[in-house]
Amino acid sequence: MPHHHHLAASRPEPQPQLPMPPHRHLVPLLLLLLPLAVSGSDADAGGNATSAPLACSELSRVCTAFLAFPAAGAGAANATLLESMFDAAPGDLTADAAASPGYAFVRKNCSCLPSRTYLANTTYTIPSSAAASGAAPNATAADVAAAAYAGLAVPPPGGAAQRPPRPGAVVALHLLCGCSSGPWNYLLSYVGVDGDTVESLSSRFGASMDAIEAANAMVGPDPITAGKVYYIPLNSVPGQAYAALSPPAPAPAPADNTLPETPDHHSTKFPYGWVIGGMGVALALIAIALLALVLWKFFGHNLQDPNNQGKSPDQHKFQLLKSGSFCYGSGRYLCCQFGNAKPTRADGGDHHTSVPKGVAADVFDKEKPVVFSYEEILTSTDSFSDANLLGHGTYGSVYYGVLRDQEVAIKRMMATKTKEFIVEMKVLCKVHHASLVELIGYAASKDELFLVYEYSQNGSLKNHLHDPESKGYSSLSWIFRVQIALDAARGLEYIHEHTKDHYVHRDIKSSNILLDGSFRAKISDFGLAKLVVKSSDAEASVTKVVGTFGYLAPEYLRDGLATTKSDVYAFGVVLFELISGKEAITRAEGDASSNSERRSLASVMLTALGKCPSSVYMGNLKDCIDRNLRDLYPHDCVYKMAMLAKQCVDEDPVLRPDMKQVVITLSQILLSSIEWEASQAGNSQVFSGLVAGR
Template sequence: MPPRRRLLLLLLALACSGGGAAVDTAPGNATSSPLACSELSRVCTAFLAFPAAGNASVLQSMFDASPADLTSDPAASPGYAFVRKNCSCLASRTYLANTTYTVPSAVPLNATAAQVAVAAYAGLAVPPPGGALQRPPRPGAVVALHLICGCSSGPWNYLLSYVGADGDTVESLSSRFGASMDAIEAANGMPGPDPISTGKVYYIPLNSVPGQPYAAMSSALVPAPAPIQNTLPGMVVDVFDREKPIVFTYEEILASTDLFSDANLLGHGTYGSVYYGVLRDQEVAIKRMTSTNTKEFIVEMKVLCKVHHASLVELIGYAASKDELFLVYEYSQKGSLKNHLHDPQSKGYTPLSWIYRVQIALDAARGLEYIHEHTKDHYVHRDIKSSNILLDGSFRAKISDFGLAKLGVRSNDAEASVTKVVGTFGYLAPEYLRDGLATAKCDVYAFGVVLFELISGKEAITKAGAVGASSNSERRSLASVMLTALRNCHDPTCVGSLKDCIDPNLMDLYPHDCIYQMAMLAKQCADEDPVLRPDMKQAVITLSQILLSSIEWEATLGGNSQVFSGLVAGR
């Protein structure tokens, strides 16, 4: 059953039953009872079985997961996706994982935010403690949820959370997942082969990762039937390892951009101009480059044909003429992060709320973590900046512009190679400027600068009169300004003294402890010593915690806050 239809049926059941036993959202009920734990510091790898029928990017968003965290069981009927999560023993003394859910535009009139969110996860999620989610949901709102998971206390490597379905028995689960009946009974505290209850979470003990790599759905666009007429001189077509992009004709590119009219111009990048277009009924962004940029063109093609993630802009295809090259990407409706941070009102944008800023930071961090850690070939982007972070219609961030990307090495790798210094001043790590050594920690430094931008609303190079700069100072890096301001800041109580460094467009609508935590993360990322910088996995963990705390803070404001009334960030 398609996931959209499955969700619709669950929500209809909620609306008809008034939120009764069909989907009970209390953490301790019979249908969804988390495992008890005693070691509050314990964290383990766990898996969740979700009825799969969809797009990998949807699952990544729902479970805050990377593509490497998804596997599937395509041979089974019905099919399941298996999602890997870090499972923790929380203060509630139960094993749970965290995620966030964006409320869809169409929801039942009488459903609460908790019912809508929990129903979407087919029994695998429970709302956090408190009554913040018992109000009607706001379409587009980001809801914090707990996922039911478990850590093994027996001889097994993992526990898989599985929601019982009609017809399931201990024997059928044993056969399906390769676990003995005795192991399943022991993991679930069953005195014998009791019947499997529909809707109840069971824990399946495993010794290996379940399933096979999840196959993402292909693009809605289909390849052109005719071969390309204008090929690149000297270009080897099979530089693309697995997925070949769509080849468009030059005539299609011209028609889609109205002959590159100024009305379609979106902006100018390092190696070309970007135009809005509509190709084969899909909105796209088209980068127009001269043939002298063939190297950058091929680099970007090679990288984006190999990497696919919800937080990376998707390459759709390319075209070429005698003198020009064209890259075709998915269209990001809200433009670049830079335009939403730096004097946004003059550009026709509403300032971003605190929640959006944290979500954007987390999205970008996940994209970087993916190319640094989870791809077959690890990459360094080398040009992370706010103008290369694009926002879709829901303000979810995607990293773009991979023309300068190169195969990555860690900061302590002996084989790190000296390269020509490229990128954007204000974002360049000190060791890269000094020695030309490009490592993943260079991207971490640049990401720290982006975090400073999100906090301050200022550009990476500040001008006279900017925050923290003296009147006779012409240009300073934002990193140096913010690091100086944070030098004596050791706990959230110092946030009041940092008021001049915090974007006034936030109008004091932010939790002090969360903005302090983000500032400390930015400070660590922008440390002069690359060894002391965190990796992007650590940044993702920290930002995930900040986002959940921020959502809980927002919920305490009720309906009297501008955050809820939609005056900030158009929410």
């Protein structure tokens, strides 16, 4: 099956400037949104200087905890920011919109670490100007991080956090959290501010004063110290769903229902019945007139337009959904808009194709994608010139274009591929996540269909792994590879668990993982995605086998049963690709002849792991690690990722982890890799993100 290069950039351009490490690029925005959580004389304490992690005794204990973070209003922009800062999924955020100042509540898994303290993990990227964060000129990276997290985070001892804040440096952080040892379900980490008292916290969060004092080992009338973390006992999830909450519109002034006193004239009464009846008749006549106008507009137009003779109204559903501009959401494209949109004059009727009956109602429901004219598509791609061709896929070619001053990728499909076209729109107009490629809109002509996506400047992951130098790409560093794996895992976790309808992608592979300008990964190509059916046993969709060999799970090949565990298997193969730099179907090492034996990468890596007892004695596994890494990687982290990949490609789907477990493991590997990176401070190649070719 041909490889996809959907939306991937392979234009003959100079390599982009090396970006900052790909962890937190929203920090400058955060610094504009942060309120002053620490003020007055206590601010000199450094925010969390007086805060210590909560002690624990059960080293294996993991619980759900919440952190209260001061946020300047709930909205899509803040949600994206918080997800990035706290390594949180969209479903992990709630908001306290009614209170002032407002707080966002972040759900985290809190663990009892070997230090016998409760902590959660995250990472932080130092902004381009440390001064912008309000830190002192001689501040360390730890000081900058403490200011950004308003006292909720502390750095691990030693490492990069104690060095000067180098712009772009990634700092591993511990979040202060806690697990309840009393009768409460959760503990909420809250940083005290001036004016707080135990009584005010009790009133705000609905916890008793005795419970707050017990959870924080407070004796007597201890005051609340500004800048110190306190643990608030809770029995329910705090706040409400984190959405674009806007203040309610002011209620209209109540109507004056009191009638002025009038003399009681028994001989004359006002004819209220006649007035009400007359108004009813008038409204009915107006409704009939409007209905007649709508019918005349619709049918009269079709009868008078010679181009519409013999055509079904269903053939014009695309035209009824037109829009003249892009929609935006939180700085990213928002493909769907609400309500009916009018066609633009640029969209000639000759350029539109028919759509199967019921598509508009079934696919778009209340949300409708932006529609571009065929002329716009043609102009933006320079009439589909070879210079703008990005790649070929199973269902069409992908071109680079500039639409309304925005770089885009345009998938060009034959009209016979309507089914795949509709599936991709149906999925991408319902799911939105930073790790999923964003659909902007579509266009159609008599013979072709076009999908318009956000443009991924650094192409596909495949181009950076498999013989990158011959394609004009640089190989990725170990840190970049782990971050890309984590991004893709979060995207899969989102469609598997956090959407209203759960989906199986069915074509996860390195060519369908795209890299943006900061080398953050986005999953693309949802043309084969399938809605999974919930049952008492599992979520599955029986279908004909589609996808790419080398990535297909054994049970899917055998039974055609697509489940979320099928995607987990394919993701495991991608992990093996990230480690080895080899393709999913590979030839024997050192034998490039056309008739040499071809084996699945999964079988090659599993054989090597079978002879690798530990990360200390890596043996055959080391021979399988991508030579482009040039031994610039932490052996224990590579081993852990390889073992995770092994679990993902287990023959028994029941034994494979779900994507939530994969995300947790990769987060831990990333943090360990960052700590290793800090220990290699003298090696500039480690910090470059990209490894220069030999």
